[in-house]
Amino acid sequence: GENVEQHPSTLSVQEGDSAVIKCTYSDSASNYFPWYKQELGKGPQLIIDIRSNVGEKKDQRIAVTLNKTAKHFSLHITETQPEDSAVYFCAATRALWGAQKLVFGQGTRLTINP
Amino acid sequence: EAGVVQSPRYKIIEKKQPVAFWCNPISGHNTLYWYLQNLGQGPELLIRYENEEAVDDSQLPKDRFSAERLKGVDSTLKIQPAELGDSAVYLCASSSQAGTTDTQYFGPGTRLTVL
Numbered sequence: 058g059e060n061v062e063q064h065p066s067t068l069s070v071q072e073g074d075s076a077v078i079k080c081t082y083s084d085s086a087s088n089y090f091p092w093y094k095q096e097l098g099k100g101p102q103l104i105i106d107i108r109s110n111v112g113e114k115k116d117q118r119i120a121v122t123l124n125k126t127a128k129h130f131s132l133h134i135t136e137t138q139p140e141d142s143a144v145y146f147c148a149a150t151r152a153l154w155g156a157q158k159l160v161f162g163q164g165t166r167l168t169i170n171p
Numbered sequence: 172e173a174g175v176v177q178s179p180r181y182k183i184i185e186k187k188q189p190v191a192f193w194c195n196p197i198s199g200h201n202t203l204y205w206y207l208q209n210l211g212q213g214p215e216l217l218i219r220y221e222n223e224e225a226v227d228d229s230q231l232p233k234d235r236f237s238a239e240r241l242k243g244v245d246s247t248l249k250i251q252p253a254e255l256g257d258s259a260v261y262l263c264a265s266s267s268q269a270g271t272t273d274t275q276y277f278g279p280g281t282r283l284t285v286l
Binding site: 061063093098102146157158162164 | 175202211212213214215216219227262264266274275276277278279280
C-alpha cells in the first residue's frame with residue numbers, strides 16, 4: 058500500500074520568511090495530493106491540493122509542487138504570518154472508482170516567530 | 172453551511188468500559204469516514220461509508236470496534252471494551268461523492284482518554 062513520509066517534523070521560521078515542507082510517496086499510481094492544516098483542538102482543514110496532471114498550483118501565499126518522477130511533493134508558504142502556526146499534513150491517494158483512501162504523512166509543526 | 176459535527180468533544184473512561192462517538196456529516200455528503208489520530212501522528216482511516224454501506228473497513232479492529240451508519244446520514248463508532256492504547260482523537264470526515272477526489276471535510280474530533 059501507499060506510504061507517505063513527511064519532513065521536517067518541526068519547523069520554526071521568522072515572520073515574513075518562507076517555509077517549505079516536503080513529502081515523498083511510494084505508490085506511483087497515486088494521483089491526488091492534498092495538504093491539510095490542523096490547529097490545536099480542531100480537525101484538519103484542506104488548504105490546497107494538486108492532481109497528478111499538474112506540476113504546480115498556487116493560491117495566494119501558498120503553493121504546492123509535484124514531481125511525479127521522483128514521487129515527491131512540497132508545500133511552500135511565503136510571507137509567513139503568526140496565524141500560519143499550526144501542524145501541516147500532506148496526504149496521497151490513488152483515486153479509483155469507488156475507492157478513496159487518504160494516506161497521511163506524520164505532520165510538520167510549523168512555528169512562526171514574530 | 173454547517174460543518175461536520177461530532178460529539179462528545181472529550182471523553183474519559185476507565186479501561187474495559189464501552190464508549191461511543193457520534194458524527195453528523197455535512198448535509199448531502201454521501202461518503203463518511205472515521206479516522207484515528209494518535210498524538211503527533213497523521214490521521215489513519217478506520218472505516219469508510221458510501222451511504223449506509225461500509226465499503227472499506229480493513230483497518231477497523233473488529234474484535235472491539237464497531238460502526239454503523241443507519242439511513243446513510245449520522246454514524247456511530249463504538250469501542251467495547253476500551254483499552255489503554257485506544258486513547259487518541261477520533262475524527263469524522265465527509266465528502267460529497269464516492270469514487271472521486273472530492274475534498275474530505277473533517278469534524279473537530281473526539282478526544283478519548285482511557286485510564
